[in-house]
Amino acid sequence: MTDPTGAKTPGQGGACSGTPWKDPGQHPFIELQSLSKRFGDFAAVDDVSLKIYRGELFTILGGSGCGKSTLLRMLAGFEQPSAGRILIDGVDITDTPPYERPVNMMFQSYAVFPHMTVEQNIAYGLKKEKLPKSQIAERVAEMLQLVQLPQLAKRKPGQLSGGQSQRVALARALIKRPKVLLLDEPLAALDKKLREETQFELMNLQDQLGITFVVVTHDQEEAMTLATRIAVMDAGKFVQIGTPSEVYEFPASRFIANFFGQINVFDATVVASDDHFLTARLDDSNTEIRTRDHQRLAPGTRCSIGVRPEKLLISTEAPAQDGYTVTRGVVEDLAYYGNRSLYRVRSQNGRMIQVSAQNYQRSSELLLEWDDEVFLSWHSECSVVLSQ
Amino acid sequence: MRRSSTFLYSVLCFGYAFLYLPILVLMLYSFNNARLATVWGGFSTRWYSALLENAQILDAALLSLQIAVVSATVATLLGTLAALGLNRMGRYRGRTLFTGMIAAPLVMPEVITGLSLLLFVSLQELTGWPSSRGANTITIAHITFSMAYVAVIVQSRLASMDHSLEEAAMDLGGRPFAVTLDITLPLVAPAMAAGWLLAFTLSLDDLVISSFTSGAGASTLPMVIFSKVKLGVTPEINALATIIIGIVTVGVLIAGWTMLRQQRVNPGH
Numbered sequence: 255m256t257d258p259t260g261a262k263t264p265g266q267g268g269a270c271s272g273t274p275w276k277d278p279g280q281h282p283f284i285e286l287q288s289l290s291k292r293f294g295d296f297a298a299v300d301d302v303s304l305k306i307y308r309g310e311l312f313t314i315l316g317g318s319g320c321g322k323s324t325l326l327r328m329l330a331g332f333e334q335p336s337a338g339r340i341l342i343d344g345v346d347i348t349d350t351p352p353y354e355r356p357v358n359m360m361f362q363s364y365a366v367f368p369h370m371t372v373e374q375n376i377a378y379g380l381k382k383e384k385l386p387k388s389q390i391a392e393r394v395a396e397m398l399q400l401v402q403l404p405q406l407a408k409r410k411p412g413q414l415s416g417g418q419s420q421r422v423a424l425a426r427a428l429i430k431r432p433k434v435l436l437l438d439e440p441l442a443a444l445d446k447k448l449r450e451e452t453q454f455e456l457m458n459l460q461d462q463l464g465i466t467f468v469v470v471t472h473d474q475e476e477a478m479t480l481a482t483r484i485a486v487m488d489a490g491k492f493v494q495i496g497t498p499s500e501v502y503e504f505p506a507s508r509f510i511a512n513f514f515g516q517i518n519v520f521d522a523t524v525v526a527s528d529d530h531f532l533t534a535r536l537d538d539s540n541t542e543i544r545t546r547d548h549q550r551l552a553p554g555t556r557c558s559i560g561v562r563p564e565k566l567l568i569s570t571e572a573p574a575q576d577g578y579t580v581t582r583g584v585v586e587d588l589a590y591y592g593n594r595s596l597y598r599v600r601s602q603n604g605r606m607i608q609v610s611a612q613n614y615q616r617s618s619e620l621l622l623e624w625d626d627e628v629f630l631s632w633h634s635e636c637s638v639v640l641s642q
Numbered sequence: 643m644r645r646s647s648t649f650l651y652s653v654l655c656f657g658y659a660f661l662y663l664p665i666l667v668l669m670l671y672s673f674n675n676a677r678l679a680t681v682w683g684g685f686s687t688r689w690y691s692a693l694l695e696n697a698q699i700l701d702a703a704l705l706s707l708q709i710a711v712v713s714a715t716v717a718t719l720l721g722t723l724a725a726l727g728l729n730r731m732g733r734y735r736g737r738t739l740f741t742g743m744i745a746a747p748l749v750m751p752e753v754i755t756g757l758s759l760l761l762f763v764s765l766q767e768l769t770g771w772p773s774s775r776g777a778n779t780i781t782i783a784h785i786t787f788s789m790a791y792v793a794v795i796v797q798s799r800l801a802s803m804d805h806s807l808e809e810a811a812m813d814l815g816g817r818p819f820a821v822t823l824d825i826t827l828p829l830v831a832p833a834m835a836a837g838w839l840l841a842f843t844l845s846l847d848d849l850v851i852s853s854f855t856s857g858a859g860a861s862t863l864p865m866v867i868f869s870k871v872k873l874g875v876t877p878e879i880n881a882l883a884t885i886i887i888g889i890v891t892v893g894v895l896i897a898g899w900t901m902l903r904q905q906r907v908n909p910g911h
Contacts, residue, residue, distance in 0.1 A: 332809055350814045365810035369828045378824075382815035431815065 274307035275483065283308040283466055284329075284434060289338035291324050298324040300490035301338070306483075311460050311467045313477040315513075316487035321468045325434050325487075329468065330359045343433055353382075358432040362439040364423035372422050373398070373407040384481045393429060400459070401425045417448045424456075428463065433474040437469045437526075441476055453479055465624040474514050478502065486510050508558065516606045517560045519640065520581075524555040529632070532639055534559065538601050539581040547639045558640045563610040565636040568597055568622065573631045582633040583607060585622055599628060665887065672880035689881040699866055699882060706846055706863040709777060713784035714841035718834055720785070722827075722842075723793025727813035728793070729800040729827065730808075741797075747790040756854035759783040763855050775857025783855040784845040791844065799833035800826075839897070 274280040282305035290382050291299040299321045306312045316322045327333040329340060330403040331352030339348045347355050358379070367375050376397055380390045398404040411419060420440070421454035427435055440456065441449045457480060460467050471477050478498040478604060492620045494506040509521065522534035525542060532547035534557060543559060551557055567573065572580060584597035586606070597609040615621070622628065672690075678685025693699060728741050747755060764778040772778040807829070811821040827834075849864040856865065869880055 330809075330813055332812075352809070353815050353817055357813075359810070359813050361806045361810055363804055363806050365804060365806040367807060367811070367825060376812065378816075379814035382820065426810075426814065 257606065274310075275305065280307055282306060283310075283343060284468070285339075285341040286325075287339045287341070289325070289328065290336045290341065291321070291328060291333055292336045297321075299335075302490070302492060303338075304485065304495070304604075305519050308466055310466050310482045311457065311469065311480055312471045313471060313481035313484045314487055315471055315474060315477040315484050317472055318368075320487045321490040322472075322487050323438065326359070326438055326468065326470045329434070330357060330436055337358075355434040357436060358427040358430055358434075359436040360423050360427045360438065360440055362442060362641065364443070365420045366414075366419050366422050366426070368411050370411075371407065372403060372409050372411070372414070375411070375422055376425045376429055378426065383430065393637060395458050397425045397429050399439070413415075414441055416445075417452065420444065420452065426460075428465070432465060434466045434468060437467060439471055440469060441628070442471070442473065449476075456480065457465070478514070486513065503562075504638055505560070505640065510561070511560050511638070511640055516563050516608050516610075517567070518563065520559045520605075522557055522559050524551045524553050524557055526553055527551050532557075538605070539604050541579055541581060543579045543634055543637065545634045545637045545639060548637070549639065549641075551639075560638045560640045561632050561636060563608040565620075565632050566607070566609045567631045568599070568609045568611055569629050569631070570622070570626065572629050577634055578631045579634055579637070580629055582627070582629055585624055585626045585628055588622065588624065594642065595622075597622065597628075599630060601630075667856070668880055669887065672884040673878060674877050674880075677877070690876040690885075693878050693881045693885075696878065698796040698877075699863070702861050702863045702866040703882075705777060705860065709784060709862060710845040711779050712841045713781050713788060713845045714838045716781075716785045717788040717841040718838045719794050721789045721837055722780050722796050722830070722834055724789070725796035725799075725800055725830075726822070729797055730822075744790055744793045744797075747787050748794065752848075752850040755787055756783075756851040759786065759851060760854040775855070776860035779855045780852050780860060780862065782854045784848065784853050785910065787851065788841035792834070795837040795840065796830055799830050803829055810820050818893045 284304075284306040285304055286304040289302045290297060290300060302325065308514060314322045314325060315592045324333055328335050331347075331350065335348060339346055341347070342356060347357075367378070370378070373394055377394045380393060385393075394407075395404070398407055401424060402407050403418065403421055404424070406414065407417060411422065412421065420443070424440075432486060437456075441452055442450060453476065456467075469477070471480075481498055483495060483497055484501050487493070488509065494501055494510050496504070501510060502514050505514065505517075508517075511517040511519075521537045522543065523537070525533045525535055527533065527547065527550050529548065529550065530546060531544055532549070532551060533542055533544045535542050536559065545559070567578075580602060583601040585597055586600045587598035589596040592613070594610055594612050597611065599607045599609060601607050609630065671682075673685050673687065674681075674683055675686035675688065724744055728737065728744065759782075763775060763782065766772055766775060766779065772782075803826075808821050808825050811825045812818070816824060847864055848862075849868055852862045852865055856862070861869075867882070870876065870879060
């Protein structure tokens with residue numbers, strides 16, 4: 255499985271370009287076919303199918319216990335699936351032991367070998383490939399450059415900071431030029447500032463090497479910034495798969511909508527619907543909203559209309575434009591952040607609505623005050639119908 | 643505050659005096675010129691020279707060392723294998739039972755262990771192996787009980803070790819056996835060393851089990867000392883004890899010093 259000459263140069267195809275998942279002619283690079291993992295009666299991963307394309311930075315996102323780590327461990331070969339197959343680059347690797355898979359993993363704990371120097375850690379994979387010493391030294395030096403650690407080559411892991419250990423773990427996993435790199439919560443152990451830096455470095459590295467990355471994380475922000483596509487996982491199943499903007503702007507359910515930041519939910523009753531649009535009456539203000547929807551809900555059905563806080567406009571006078579849905583409320587709370595302000599508005603039926611407004615105008619006084627009567631409006635295109 | 647700290651200090655002093663005064667007295671009397679252990683007859687090192695001429699004690703000490711080195715080494719090997727089997731082979735039927743059974747010899751009264759081992763080595767008369775009772779059978783007996791200690795120590799180290807270290811090595815192309823050699827063993831080496839030292843000391847000062855399993859002609863140092871004490875304590879024994887205390891002190895100091903140094907070099911561990 256492993257090529258001793260390392261002839262498989264990464265970056266051949268470059269990073270994932272465009273949207274291969276929309277092209278039916280594209281061959282998937284990683285394919286999970288109705289994969290399941292059961293522990294006794296409990297299904298950690300429940301009949302999951304997925305196609306990941308070459309050069310993608312694919313993120314699996316979910317809360318703890320949703321099965322995302324089990325899925326990753328099955329890809330690495332540490333867990334044997336109860337059912338289903340795993341294919342990488344067209345080869346069925348379901349029964350291949352971890353030491354023969356063209357896959358490497360960066361562990362959440364980094365798992366840097368404490369009794370070896372940084373250099374020895376990185377060289378380990380190549381040593382197991384029985385590469386000549388000179389070639390190992392050359393590639394380790396190259397890799398140390400890539401992760402910007404050449405000055406620490408002789409250090410022991412006990413003398414490294416968290417960020418440095420992370421780089422060692424990354425270098426060690428990349429040195430064998432795997433077809434796929436698995437990353438288990440790659441940034442969770444770093445502090446906030448380092449996390450942001452590392453995030454961009456990871457993306458650059460992935461772009462440079464063209465290796466397919468599969469990242470598991472519980473942090474939606476991490477998933478949003480890193481990923482080409484995100485699979486949201488819950489109770490062993492994928493609940494939505496899409497690009498970061500798709501899952502943010504068009505969440506399939508309330509669970510997903512809430513998982514990615516704040517969303518305001520308005521209760522409504524369906525008035526009419528066809529293949530493309532849905533008209534509903536908001537309980538709040540009795541105004542009608544017409545929005546894009548494909549679910550074809552029957553008239554009279556109760557539904558929820560979701561609107562993100564930043565999509566809402568807040569004003570003291572009713573907006574005049576067409577295509578806007580308008581409701582009213584009273585400012586209950588406001589927080590000024592400098593670049594933006596956050597308002598909590600109590601709507602007519604008592605529900606709290608969050609509005610995040612950019613502060614376009616420069617003013618030393620607040621434009622809106624507590625207890626001000628305001629109009630809330632949003633463009634109908636900006637709302638999404640959420641399944642209950 | 644003052645009063646309570648005076649009180650605490652005196653408790654501390656009494657505690658340490660209780661622990662160390664008898665040993666100090668013993669060491670002091672090893673330099674006693676008088677024949678009687680209870681009367682001070684002036685300073686002398688005559689008991690040390692007498693000790694060096696006492697072939698019986700020297701032979702016994704040598705035999706004890708031999709048995710201790712061999713049994714500690716074999717026990718460390720077997721105990722480590724047992725710990726690996728219990729901790730790194732996944733879940734299998736009877737694992738809990740085996741884990742419990744490996745720890746049982748730790749709490750078993752020595753007399754019972756000794757008696758059962760005596761019955762075991764008596765089989766030698768039936769099978770013809772080992773050829774006679776003596777150093778061989780003592781060594782086998784010592785391996786049997788000290789192996790349990792090594793297994794428990796190594797197992798607790800394995801249990802606290804991050805399993806993903808071994809998974810990472812396997813992920814990088816290490817086959818299971820290579821991973822054990824490259825990763826697991828170097829990381830449990832300190833526990834193995836601790837286990838070896840414990841097995842060594844247990845063997846060196848064991849009296850009960852040695853007495854049960856020994857045959858004619860093979861007397862370990864504790865057996866010789868014990869038989870001599872029955873006839874009354876001679877200052878020679880005091881001298882021997884002082885030498886042993888000296889060796890142990892040096893050993894403990896070296897072990898402590900290396901551990902401290904290792905911690906400074908490798909602060910995370």
